[in-house]
Amino acid sequence: MSSSSSSMNRYWIPHLDIHKKVITQELQYYLGPEATVRSFTRDGEDGFLITTPGPCLTDEQIDDICVKSKEMWERQAAARASGGATKILKRPLHQPVVMSKTGSSDSTRRRREGRRGNDSRSRRDERRRN
Known part of the structure; x- marks a missing residue:
């Protein structure tokens, strides 16, 4: 990077009529x-x-960004109106893979073993008392 961050200028402009993706x-x-x-x-x-290392956007550049932003919003609205919501998602890499299920044989087995352990402890405690 040729210039350090201390020599950079910072400017703020309102978001009015400006699409983030366009700017x-x-x-x-x-x-x-x-x-x-x-x-x-x-x-x-x-x-x-x-x-930026130099001056901020000119009025003409901001106007151009506003025009392109309006076009972007119009394209997005047209896509929604034309049924973009019914578009099939193409996410083969995001197919869910079952790692475990509630009520599967493993969890049922663990629950049974836990009960047996408690039952045998209860019997041992009972024998000690007698």
């Missing part, structure tokens, strides 16, 4: 590879904290 994708295009963005709340208002 994350576009920021380095506008401000260079060292620029970063993260969600940040300032005085109770949500927004984005931008860290």
